[in-house]
Amino acid sequence: MSLSIISPSNREKEMQSLISIYNSIENSESIIFNSGAGAGKTYSLIESLKYVIRNYGRSLKKHNQQIICITYTNVATKEVKERLGNSDIVLVSTIHERIWGLIKQYQKELVEIHKEKLKEEISILQKNIITNKEFEKYQELDDAKKEKFKRIMFENKELFYQNYNVRAADLKMAFQPFLEDFPEILKNVSNFRKIVNTIYKLERNLVCLENINLNKKEYKFVDYTSNYNNDQLHNMKISHDTLLEYGQRIIEKYDTLKQIVIDKYPFVFIDEYQDTNEKIVSIMSSLDNYAKKIGHKLFIGYFGDTAQNIYDDGVGSKINDIHIGLKPINKEFNRRSTKEVISVINQIRNDNIKQVSIYNDCGGGSIKFYKGAQENVRDFINKYVHEWNISSANKLHCLVLTNKVVAEYSGFKNIYEAFKETGKYKGINYNQLNTELLNNDLSKLGEVPKLLFSIIKLHNNILNNKTPVLEILSKKSLSDKLNIEDLRKLINLLKQNKGKTLGEYITSISAYYTSVNNEIYEKIMDLTFGYKITSCEIFKNFLLEKLFNDITDENIDYANEIIQKLLDIEMDEYELWYKFIIDKQEQNINYHTYHGTKGREFENVIIIMENAFGKTRDYFSFFFKNLSDPSLLQGAEKDLFEKVKNLLYVSCSRAIKNLRVFYIDEISNFESGIENIFGQIYSYNCEDRSSI
Template sequence: MGLSQINDIDLMNEKKSLNKLFECSDSFTSVVFNSGAGSGKTYALIQCLKYIISIHHDDLKNHNQKIGCITYTNVAAEHIKHQLGVSDVVEISTIHERIWSIICSQKSALLGLHIEKLNSEVELLNSQLLSNSEYEKYRALDASAQERFFQLMLENKKKYNMAYNLKATEFKAAMPEEIRLQYAELISNVSKFKGLVDKLFKRKRYLDCLCKIESGEKDYRVVNYDAMYNRDRLDKMRISHDTLLEYGYELIERYPRMRQLIIDKYPYILIDEYQDTADIVVKIMSLIEQYAKQIKHDVFIAYFGDSVQNIYDAGVGERLTRLHPELDFVLKEYNRRSYIEVIDVANRVRNDEVVQKSIYSDCSGGDVKLYYGSGENVSEFIEKCAEKWSVQIENPLHCMFATNQMVAEYSGFPNVYEAFKRAEIYRGIGYKQLNSELLSHDIIHLGRVQAILYRLIKIYTEVREEKQPLRDILPSDKYRNMSFLDLKLLIASLRAIDGNTLDELLGKIFNEYSMSNHQMYKLVMEKIFDVDEDLSYDKVLAIFVTSLYKSWDETLESKEIIHDLLDIKLEELLNWFHYIHRDEKKKICYHTFHSTKGLEYENVAIILGKDFGQDKDLFKYYFMNYEGNEEQDSDKYEKGRNILYVAITRAIKNLRVLYIDDFEEIKDGIEKVFEKAYAFTNEISIDDF
């Protein structure tokens, strides 16, 4: 069996780290619980929650106080809730949910911040119009000519939107004659013309919003946040996830009363996976603790995580103690996840002061090997892993790739990946965003176009599931007033949406949208596509083009520019959707390195090369500099180490690695980590593999 027996001495030593954590909570000494992968950090967090509840439940209840537990993802929040059970003094949520719950009642202060933000955005737009070279011809006009141009475009806004996706010559022909004659210089370059008009329209929306706020119009009195939409709609009073954190920090930094409110409400704050937390969140926590000391109130802030598992560029990682100084440290050396064979390799990958050992006395029996070969060996290598470990749907093989493209190919959505990869915004340094904006399992990180596709495929699948609750499909505050017959007709209309490709799907949607008088159908579609102007097929194409391209061939229509996106088969979009949802039922599941963080699997295969996406020679550099040198690029080395460490430590028992690039120049480094490397050939027997 394995991993089932713990001797009393190891158990007692493990409890020492927990006891120190408990002592810190008793004395309100803020702390970092830092330990390696598989050590049970989440277990320690839950035990800390249980300890605080057991000692202070009644006091917390009597003073209407809570223990705040903050996670990086919704999945982590649900896991902790499940493990902890129901408690009336604990609130477990993502940081965005918690910050919003704290500040949403501060309506006046939020509105003030929103006005500042709108004014700042208007100033930014004005600055761009005054300084950017692409608006030089606009600046050459006198004030009255600029105003006349804007009024003309405003009067012809509908015509402009309808013509947006046409080829340059056809677009020009669709514009009013006065524009073509009096403003010929402006319209000579259509893409710059569109950029100018879009900015002018955007500025007007912001200015109109400011006027509506000032006059106290009904829908402009309160700032809103919706976790499903990671995009600012400032003119519609809706903020994104990043702006939410920005507003939260500003309120807490400006107003001592906000800090006092948090301290009084949450005397205990526990943060899971601290290394992935944004700097601004740590700054908020530091502000809270500093103020608590100043007013002589008690607050306990505990960070649980591991700086070596920081693999996200936005994560605080080793900057934690610079942003939040004077924290105590609790270290834990025991591993509760893996067999010793996996732990030993992980320790060598990590190669720092944290050296783990198993908590279990029966921890032998793991199976770890590294092979070297080429890209041509990948499929055969994966098949051998599957056969070696007799994988089933109930106990699958989890295969990790260092490249997004291979994950997409093996998961059944290669054309989805290729369509986005070819988009201008993901070229060059923008490629780094492709992983999170297309392949993230946390939908708040999806790009704008990807989020639209996600919401579209989500409703496509939900209306076809007989047992899917209506509240998960439709805006809950609207459908409750509908008759049963109207609901039935709405679901029928939504189920009728179908097609072989994305373009066919959109065609069906907007054919119904233009002909239907069903307001709920229109509302559902408006929620899905989330547009700034009137919704239409052409408007959606314009969003796709302008979101994915900064410039484009003016001789082409929008449909030609994004034809590879529109031509994607519905089947591939469904495969992509199921990948995002992690609801694939397969014997072999495929992952990016980043997407497996925090998870554990019995059987793991890793396909490794010298590069990591656009990070050229990242793993090659790590292995070549394994024992360090004076001229070492520490950031590059640590990034390669951290990513490899996270991948290796997903394995519980069985682990195979295939290195598919030139092996000889890094042989020494690889063998220092894995002890021995084997040449992969198709002739290797399953027993020897």
């Protein structure tokens, strides 16, 4: 197997798919380019971009126009830039970066959208205060007493936050002298916290809205940075999801802006369309329709594969319902895998795309499906470490379903265990861990994991002498204010932040924040944390609020215990987690969740599989049981079948040459479904390898 020889006829056939794209570009005809895993989708995307540059580059420069290329991840952005080469007319970026680039200069219109959002949030908060059962004791107060209560709480805001995570009895004791006239409200501390938090948030939003209407200087601009994973509407700062919402609102609302975008960017390419948020597709559809209406040329090209839609917020097959009239162009060649792997993944997807290898020398792959037991997993992996001669130059990649296994084998078990026990990720919310804690795509990290990532990244950058100063400062505008001596002092100051555990490190940061008079230091920390880190207690309260949404008298001690566990974990373990996220692991065997391998390829792959996934007990077993006739499925069952199929397809299609699936549950009820895809089923017993 070498996967290197391509016949002239196959080259010609592959070229035809590119010619179809080129023709659509010439005709300003928006397309959806579908290609299976390993088809060379990125190659087709790059060639299409090069075609536009060759044929329209001079005209674009003359008219101050550019090409937009939107990618799904920062890794993909880097890859496209490297493969495309230097080009000042192609803007390659992630979705959020590009949407912000399109709308950020229209601050007047953005502020109007922001006002609409504030009014909506204010309305929701006011309704909650009036109708929510948790606010019942507050609702029973007359207007005068409500005002008195609010005044007392505003006067004692600092006291409230200082006692936010203490025991109920201690919080009552702290506020008893101030709230003697409100004994009923203090009876239930959990509801008391909700009432006060809502009052504070409502007041912040009302003040912000008033300041916008008063045309105050600091309220004339809406801000977005990738550091923020939660809205701070009262500070005119928005998060990732809200950015997409604002982008959709502003572009759909203002026809003039539509025309400006169309005329400035007549070519738009979107990579991995199946994982793109529906709001982005809606924006593109709006631009496409308006371009046709006013007779201006616009080409929008979606590149991807619906069979690889594995994220809940991706548009998937619904794209044609949102952006109507796209011309489909399919590519059926595979440039990644041996014919043996291709045969298996074709059986999994089982749709109108039947891949064939573009190479003549495409044989030599090895695919086997084993049934075995959980206790034999390590031995099974070790068997192939020896059989496949695994080394640092020939790594083995193991795909597992549980975050627990990935975390344990990768060295950050304590982090995983602590997050698993938080209110946010416990019970029915456990599935969120799949994407919010162990994801190589930073935009998919949860709010607290994203904050921890920013902290560890800052820690790494400061300790690494090769890190560019701009990487530490986050914004070029900060470095513009400093001379060389100031920069040297700042870096030395940042290096003073030390601590063996996360809690010790945060304490060190906050101590310098409050004691050192350095504006840039403060701004770096503000950008990293998203708020003023004046004490470790504030950081703890932030974690408590975000990871335990419903704190009661009964669970306050437990919640504090879990937060303390996170703070007591050593920085070295957070470093291992950080390296996992940025894909810089150093072991010969790398462990991944199924979702975490999206867009990647490996020579040697072992997939550990079982019936359940997350809290769904009948997951892969459900797929194999219904494989013979999935057309009988309807509604939620149909959606589940497609979801499992896509995940299985993505996982198996990572393999270039060697693929093993090790199923650790009983399979007798659906062996025929497995055999339909993988062929013969082998039994594995570490005590009797001769049976293999």
